Amino acid sequence: MLKKLLSLSAGVLLTLSVYAATQWAGGAPNRYVVKKGDTLWDISAKFLAKPWHWPEIWQLNPQVRNPHLIYPGDELVISGNGVTHGEGSFGPHARATSLEDAVKPIPLSLIKQYLKNARVVGENELNGAPHVVAIEENRLRGASGQLVYIRGLDAAVGDKFAVVRPSGRYYDMPPKDEGQTREVYRQPRDGRDGRASLLWRHGPHEWSFQGRVRFLGYEVLEFGTIQVTRSGDPASALVTDSEFEVKEGDYVLPLDPKPYDDQFVPHPPASAPDNMRVIAFTDALNAVGAYQVVALSRGSADGVDNGTTYSIYTDGEVVHDDTDYPKGKMRAFLNPRDSKVKLPPEFIGHVMVFRTFERVSYALVMDSVRPVHRGDFAHDPDSTP
Template sequence: MIRKSIGLLAGMLVTVAVYAAGAQLRADHPDTYTVRKGDTLWGISARFLSKPWLWPEIWQANPQVQNPHLIYPGDVLNLSFINGPRLGLQPRVRAEGEAIPAIPLSELRMFLKDMRVMNSNEVNDSPYVVGFEEARLRGAVGQNIYVRNLKGEPGQRWAIVRPSHVFRGFKEDDRSDPGNGIVGHDLDSDVSMVRGPWKEDFRNDGHYGRGNDLGVEVAVIGTAETLRTGDPSTLLLLDSTQEIRKGDRVMPIDDKPYDAYYYPHAPKTVTDNARVIAFADAMDAVGPRQVVALSIGAKDGAENGQTYSIFQPGENIHDDVASNSWDRGVGKRVTLPDEFIGHVMVFRTFDRVSYGLVMDGLRPVHKGDRLALPE
């Protein structure tokens, strides 16, 4: 659930004496920078700070800043020394316009409004599409669709959703087992979806048992309006991003407002098994400005704005030298250190999983990559 306490990601202003060991300016920073339309606060801070996620604390060290939650195009960030080791925001007449965001909100809107993680039974027991007008095989905008088990009134609007992932926990209490934790399984989009649960893809992660059911991710793929009640009810398909199929579920529209700004910050701790477990719009890997599902949720202390480093697990290779053998690839093995590959910021949490946006990266992010404190 989107937390109402989220504020605008703030600040470029540094007290060097206090934060010399933390939020340092990069060596090539200019004396000033004028905020432009299209900038994002993360982008500005990543350009000039060695640790961009620390700038909320940096604002607090600058009491001369009257409003630490708003920065606009036209504001001048002073990156030179002013009366000693203190940096500040140059006052000037502000041009009309909206405050710049931490990240482009358009890249998250689908995941704020059109993606949900729900209880599996709630998904399986929800009303479902059973047929289409003129015995069509698929539903298209402007056509009637028929829905079973729907309760409501004529004129009521509904979201049509399709399950995309199921999240499962395996040996979560056994910290000694490297196979423990939470995984996200793709749901086969080619099956008819007449019955649930839907076919899960267990490939590539080694989990063939069912595990603990932690929820199902569903994506809103259309909206419809009730024309006539009954069983089945008749609905008019108003819009859709995909063809509607038999078995697609029908749910109330989620019209809860959400905040437009985020306040990136480092988490206090991170669990041993915090991992990237699923992708929103990719099969094998993702990069900056793409969304991933994480194996931490509100029950684990995850909250919007938390920023993590992502590490790729080190490979387990043969140590040909220690094996003292003429035959390569046999004998003793060694695991190489994990490799840093980028940062991810949490922007929506559920009980056991969260959505995060990859903020930057040195190489592609894969499922199973580990989360760590951003140091």
């Protein structure tokens, strides 16, 4: 009996604590029928002032058995004054729809390339990887249905592998000034320098006068698959499919059995890693906006996981106080430190992580009030820096 009372008390406390933390969006409805094209982010944004608190909606809906299996036509029953136990369409019943029709956390169509084709690998994983040394009939390029020859591949006939091409590397450097944060960079591959210059052991940035440079990972594009037709060194392999032509120097890596995970929900971070910065993005030269992908300088080794939502801020500028310390006056000359004012960081928007690697993560910009730039930093969305 005591155990039952303790369990009941714990459940009540959990519900109360969740409800106490909930901040309802203005005009949040009491009932909502899920529509085709909805995402978990969209749905939670209709109810909550903070869409990354989706787990609170889940807790307040006891009819939701699995937060990943919500379908168009299902009804969420929520009241701004407390939990409403209604006759929603959740629970044991037959479905005519497949699991593929379940609502996703974010629009996966926007990030398909980064789910299936892009990955970040470690230094040893790429430096020691097998590579293409030749194409059949001395061709310069190989396409689907042609043979390629792989050096360093220890595999049996019939084994399948991914063909990848490095597109850049991530690293961070010690700060120029003491007390500042490490500066994070993405160095793209320079086609003129070839394969050797991209490998970290041959790179120009292993050491600086400020100290040791830290390697974060190689970004590679997976663009094809091969199947071994003859083992040995070199091994022969048939290009079974390829988005573009294979060439000498391309790497061969094991196939990823589960290239991405769509079973996650928006949630705040357990803790925001120190100095997590936007280090790269695509489809733009200088900045990106909502529903574009960015790379962040922290990954699974730093506690980042899929679904984690962060606020993005830009560092405040340092300006000169011309009122109290006019330029050219003796007071400004004698008080150079006091004459400078550091402005506070400015809010940019929110990003949600959808794929993590050891030291780097990919995230989607969910909303923004101004463009996101390289060097902007991530912060706990429930607090201000």
